[in-house]
Amino acid sequence: MIGHELGGRYQVIERIGGGGMALVYRAHDILLNRNVAIKVLRNQFVHDEEFIRRFRREAQSAASLSHPNVVSIYDVGQEEDVHYIVMEYVEGKNLNEIIKERAPLQVDESVRIASQICDALDHAHQNQIIHRDIKPHNILIGRNGRVKVTDFGIARAVTSTTITQTGSVVGSVHYFSPEHAKGVTTGEKSDLYSLGIVLYQMLTGVLPFLGESPISVALKHLQEEFEEPRLINPLIPQSVENVILKSMRKNPEERYQSAKQMLQDLETCLLPERRSEAKAVFHDDDDEDRTRIIPAIKPLQRGLGSRSGGEDRMRSVDDDPPPVSGKRKWGRPVLWISLTLVVLIAMAGVVWYFNSKLSVDEVAVPDVTGITFEAAKAELEKVGLLAEEPPVLKYNPNVEENIVWEQSKKDTMVKEGTHIILTVGTAKTLPKLPDVSGKSYEDAVKELAALGIARDRINQDPRFSEDFDSGKVISSEPAPLAEFDPETVTVNLIVSKGKESIEMPGLLGMTEKEAKAAIEKAGLVLDEIKEEPSFTYEQGKVTKQWAYEKGDLVPPGEKITIYLSTGYPPEALEYTFPVPVAPAADGKRSQIRIVFADARNEGENQEWGTRTIGKSQILSVNLVLAPNKDGMVSVYRDGEFLETYPVTYVDVKNNNVQVPEPPVQTQTPAPTVTPTEPPVEPTIEPEILPPGSGEGGDTGTEEPATGFVPSQGSETKLIAAANGYGNNNGKGKAKGKGNHK
Incomplete structure (x- = not known):
């Protein structure tokens, strides 16, 4: 039964008690996350239909009781041949254990316990529930001192067949009432008789009736008087002894008429004005169970002439004797004297015998x-x-x-x-580890913690699993149903990480060959290759991977699709934009920084590069444009923003791009020189740049300007043409032509 789960929610942990009719286990209610006590019927009763029917009815009746001194009934169920009752779990000891440990108990403690038991019985009797088995074993004392009465309604569920087969009355014989011992119907006053015995035992440490067999004890309940409790424990007040004497009367009519009446007596018996009250006196004349001396009866032979017609009559020896002859006048006295002497001698022998037996060292x-x-x-x-x-x-x-x-x-x-x-x-009774496989890690930890295992001794071991979802417990170490010591055991829970997965590599920008090698290295399969135009990636490079992005966890053997670039879309235009730049002052050097955006970077700024120049010149910026993706070029000089030049798709397509004017340059005055001869004006030829000049973004290198530097008073005409395409660093091909007039 230990480790079994009843009703799909009660995990049986350990056995904590039992009796002749049922076994009691401590269990954990998984649904409500609390400990409960479960009473399971013994196997010999599970096939008695009448017993099962009455058992359920009495269990349901007991469940109707709601009282702080009654163990609550939570549930009644059946699982195959197992019939069980789920009830409140009281952490503490039963009264029998407390009596064994430190009886006799203090008077006030004993009266307090008896009062709470009596209060519970009063509540039960008002609901027509008779306990029939009040004894210390069925009285639970919680850690807070609260008294809980358990086993309501169970004793009444025994069938007549069971009683006949066993040849005895079900119950605890030491706590029987006389009417219970006779086997007649028992009622509320039988519970009060048993409660009186419990109070007697708490105050004296002994039972009122003991014997060599259950039958001898039952006969003593019927015929003998018990030793008064104050003779055993003189510290008991007379008022408390009176409660015991009245509750343990053999005649039910002389006991308390109800549990409420007994409770009132218990609540007042320790008051100062009652402690020294007179001893209760009872009259035994009407007690049918007391020992009586009945005159002997013998047959008397009547004469033939009697009016009785010769019938044999019975008469008492106390009747007047018939007339006898003189010879027999002295015979009867002699006979009686002889019998008396014999009886006296026999009695003396019996007294001597018992004295010798009772006088024990x-x-x-x-x-x-x-x-x-x-x-x-x-x-x-x-x-x-x-x-x-x-x-x-x-x-x-x-x-x-x-x-x-x-x-x-x-x-x-x-x-x-x-x-x-x-x-x-004895060896420590170790519980068995429950099977928590299939449960979430959090639920498994809660269940193990409820068994007394510290949370810091519950470890998690994540592993891949094809059969369990992520976060579910696969198994445990120790294995399920293995015995364990909650105070020392360390439990490792094998928790699923889900199916084993691989981190998806990034394929963007790779060639087809490079992408296929990376996919196979990761344990995946290249399933399909598709093509699409791209502004971002050159022809033949991977533009997209499907259905997993870089860093995603992918099951082994998963199929991957890649997309390769076919180059720019047909509608795309490639254009080299001329950017005129000049140093901040003539004769000084300045640093030029260019930032651009076009269709390749979705409108986001990209660095073209920086140049250090000492004279005016034109720098080429290669752009790629689309119908809905224009371009933009921004210029910075010595860290300060100068200008932004928009370049639209429509202007490039219509050859209507406005060439920007050179930036303003501060003139440095020339030094005064006394000429010795007329100055000669030099003739400057236009400087033709080779293809690709003005490209790149090298810092600190002065590049020649596209076109030429005109002489004083000359005109300049610049013609720029787009030829080829560039990348993010501004590389590309540019051609410039100049005419000097």
């Missing part, structure tokens, strides 16, 4: 902790004591297995033959 209880159970048993037998068998098996982290670490009595004097209860260390 007291011995000191030795300390047998720290040794094995067999050795402890031998030590107790040496002094005339007996070890209770089997011993109490309980885990203690500081004690080895089969070593005695606790005994019920120690350092005290007891009668010879007394049974000593020994607690022996």
